[in-house]
Amino acid sequence: MPLTIPDIPPAKRKKKDPTCLEISPVFPATATAGWSSLPDDLVRRIADSFLATNDVDCYMDLRAVCPSWRAATDDPKTNTSDPRFCPRTWIVLDEVSQSDDMRILLNTDTGRFLRKKIPLLLDYYVVATSSGFFVLADRSPPHAARVFNPLTGYTLRFTVPMAPDVRVAFVGSWGRGKASSPLCLVLLGDLSCKLYTTVPDSEAVVSYDCQQEVYNFFQKAIVGGAYPHIAGLGFAPAFAELLDLLRSLHADFVKGTLFVFKMNTELGKVEPLQSISNFAIFIGHRRCLPVDATKFPGIEANCVYYTKHLGLSAHICKYNIKDKKVERISEAREFVKQDKQFVLVAHRPFTIIQLLCSYTINTPDSQLALQQMSEGVEASRSNSGDSDLDD
Structure with a gap:
């Protein structure tokens, strides 16, 4: 039998209490003056x-x-070297980039991810990313350098060309306070063992000679991100002291002996640390970076995360600074080497630990260098073909 709906008497309207406050209606944002x-x-x-x-x-x-x-x-455009407007706490996660003009940026201080489409990248060769900046090169010779801030959208023009044997050390200001320079580009010449600095719209390039051993140490520390900002000329004696200290401790870079130091570049002093508080450090064969562990669930504070290579694969280890204990994050391998890069093979979705370790173990190749290499190969094949025809 169908259910019958009982008759419900109409509700009686209650009289308003004049002492009760009424809620005002919500107006759209366009109506709010x-x-x-x-x-x-x-x-x-x-x-x-x-x-x-x-x-x-x-x-x-x-x-x-x-x-x-x-x-x-x-306006950030009026002072591009102002540290407030520089992406100093941001990194570019290449592992999760989905297209040539799409990038995933991460604020290592706050843990905020930013998925950003950057069409400008299609108009230049992407040479490197450093301190949150993109270092670009013109597509036409002499391939002048450009520094692009993805957060402000502003681009700085440099006169210096990007040579194939020169790598980007970092983008930043030279010095501190009133004595600091405009935003400068610092490059390392692998063949000359020199450090070069230049500023926007200037043809002047200042070079600094380095001994081979010191240069190799600079290359690993600065390019790798261990010390991405040069603050005054005090960095030179500080690096020299650190190098001497590592020799005295018999630190083995190949086996990955772990030491944590605090560097005072103004005084040129290096001090060992027994704790890094709520921070964690990620170290790879290409780059390293510190993060605030309280902003990233799953990352343990006062620890060093690093990748250990086993032939063509690699896995992630964690070193507790307080307990001096090392443990492997997972029994399964996280990376497999393909060509020159270590590719994440862990199950998706990737953890933040895996993404940050992928950032430190790899550095993308310069698109300009790859293009020049490809042109060189084509020229060699063409010359070889001409020789065969002559024979």
């Missing part, structure tokens, strides 16, 4: 909160809201 007339100091306070965490992309979004907010805040 006054946002553009917020006091300048309040707008700047909100903007500074983004800069405090180096979330420069959010700062740029705030400036794009309206002309009054833009006028109340500093």
